[in-house]
Amino acid sequence: MDDLLSQINTLERNRKHKELYLLVEEQLKYKSNDIVLWIKLAIAVIVVPIVDYETSIACLEKALDIDPRNPIALIILAHVYEYQLGGIDDILLHRIRTLQTDSNEINSMLKYVASWSYGTLKKDAPEIQEQLLKESIQLWDKHVWHYMHLIRLYRRQERYLEINSLVKKALLNIQKIYSDYDDYDVTDIEEYLNEHIKGIHLTDSNVKFTKEEFIYLHTIIFYTITTPIVNFYHFLKQKLLNL
16 A cells, blocks of 8 residues: 555656546556545545546545445545535435544534535525534534634624634634645645644635634624614514514
């Protein structure tokens, strides 16, 4: 396995992406019970510029044929479906939501990827989405992306008073900012999770977008004043209707 992965990384460093893709595709012809190998091959062909979701899914399905409850394979499969094929189907969602592991961090990631299915363009169930994101944070509060998705949900709901503290927590969890000179292992599963699922390794532009989620002080003051008034109005209106 090491020789194969070393060859893949050499091809990646030399930008021989077509040869890399053909090498991974060739491995699908062979039988292997090495789950880690299949996951590594899956992430090697899903990263830019190859982005071959069919081969990536085929490799992940090989891993899941060996262990249908492998959480890392399910999490990465969910990511491929979410960002390449428009979303997770109900069967995959059920497999993710019913899986429990001994690791709080992995359980947190499972809650996070499950929350994707409840956005406005899918099931449009903001209460479930919020619940899953909060549970993800409670299980493991050292990631970034679960905070960012909760922030975007609160923006849509105009819950501005709750956003800035979440942004600060997200920024504190960033462990690494990529430079143009970083040379990383394209088959490194942990690195893939750090960037795409946890969000603790980010690019400069990602960090910039995160900082831009801060709400201006005058907006906070405005909503601090108006929110209690609006809430009281709705409360009074409901009492009058009941009468």
